[in-house]
Amino acid sequence: MSYVKVSRRELTLAEKLYLPSILAGLKNTMSHLLRRGDNEITTMQYPEEKWDLPSYYRGVPVLVKDEDEREKCVACSLCEFVCPPRAISIIPKQIEGVVEKAPEVFDIDMLRCIFCGYCEEVCPEQAIFMSKEYEICGQTREELVYPMDKLYELGKTLGTDGGVKDAPKKWETLAREQGQQGLASDQDA
């Protein structure tokens, strides 16, 4: 036999009438309206209240400066090369000093960006970070190509000033990883 007959309980008169269960349902919803028990309003009043984002959140990629307000980016173009949707475009320029190079133009097209975080991972100078900014809006496509000064402005959201106070987290992570690697290679030797 390929099927089993399940005998169902015969419904009582009260159940067949629906009305008692309808009243129970009405009572239930009313208890929510009157906030009985642990019923709380779950609405987040968006522009005033915002999500408490986790530390690993990947929002808009931003540029940061160091403690002395110097550009950290050396226009090496690694992020430009690694960017999967080719959202980043950099034109380098020559500057005086040890670093020699800095970006003349550093644009990120937010319509193309997929927030993968590869640019942050690949950057040798810790100059680009994924921020927690997620409100991206504009009325034209051009408006959504974020230029360099806007990226530096957004970079300030990362720390209290200059934008580098929170940034060392990445270096700590890197140092920890490298330390472990170093440890591993020591053991190999």
Added chain:
Amino acid sequence: MNPLLAQLTAAETDGWWAGFQAFFVAPENAWAVSLLLVLIVGKTIPGMVSLLVWVERRGAALLQDRLGPNRVGPFGILQSIADLVKFIFKEDVLPGHVNKPIFLLAPALAVIPPLVVLSFIPWGANVAIADVDTGILACFAFSSLHVYSVSLGGWASNSKYPLLGGVRAAAQMISYEIALGLSALSVFVIAGTLRLHDVVMFQTDGLTIAGTTYDALWARILDWNLFKQPLGAIIFLIAGFAETNRHPFDMPEAESELAAGYHTEFSSMKFALFFLGEYAAMIVMSSLFIVMYLGGWTFFGVENLLTDWVAEYGAANPGWINWPLIVEAHLHVGIFLGKLAFLLWFFIWVRWSLPRFRYDQLMSIGWKRLLPASLLWFALTAVGVALVR
């Protein structure tokens, strides 16, 4: 002559104010009073509907632990006005594949019948636009026209979901109209009249048991048809929910199956008219329930508080408009509106508490449960009335 002004006889003719009063008092100008009431009711209903839509959305949200529209005006109360402005400025799309005359007619048909029925409702003692002797028949005759808007709207749209919604609506509204009519019939058997005003008076003249009329508060409460006709009232209420296409019987626009049902193809103000019609139909059904089962404008004697004042003023100032009578009319309408508010809230409360019935369940409830129950109740009432008389 309008009964509202029945106590007034002649009028003074000097001065514009006296002329103004004389105009309204003159028997041949009773139409002017009716016209005034038409304007008041006709302008109030859309306002009530917009308030009702806000209450519905806000109430729904609070029942579901949300906040609902709370930005426009205090507590978001002006949300409906913002919506109306949006509707007016939206593009009114007239799809190329529709049957144009009927497509344009359907939204109008959604609004007109409920508004016509509202003219038969006695809002207070003698406060009705048209106090007709066959009140309830006229009400049912016009409110059953509502099915045309839904089925014609669905059919004229010439597309699949609206057609299915329209067909469902036609079947559902015709099925439940029978149970609705039969349960209403029992009320008129015991009241012995079809005039809505007399049906209300029947519920407030004290309870007569075995030849003795009791006038105490408990008797006044039990005098409501709700307690004389409990099963009839429940059937009427359930059928009324189905008749207005409200949850849990809103199969014609079951969005999970039919997009928006019969009004899928309608946009801008045409959609708004369907919306207005649905809520106006709710107001109509609630008003009929109040008149037939909840004692209309009466509230256990509160409605009679001003009677003496009215009589004194009428005796002292013959030929003038009896202003206390108008104050009393406001009291009556106030009581009526209070009951209406409760019932409309009940409609909303049920909508956000119950899941939708399946279509075969809907049909089996209508034909196999409500129809026999209302027939049985009608037979019991008829036998009871025959034995008592």
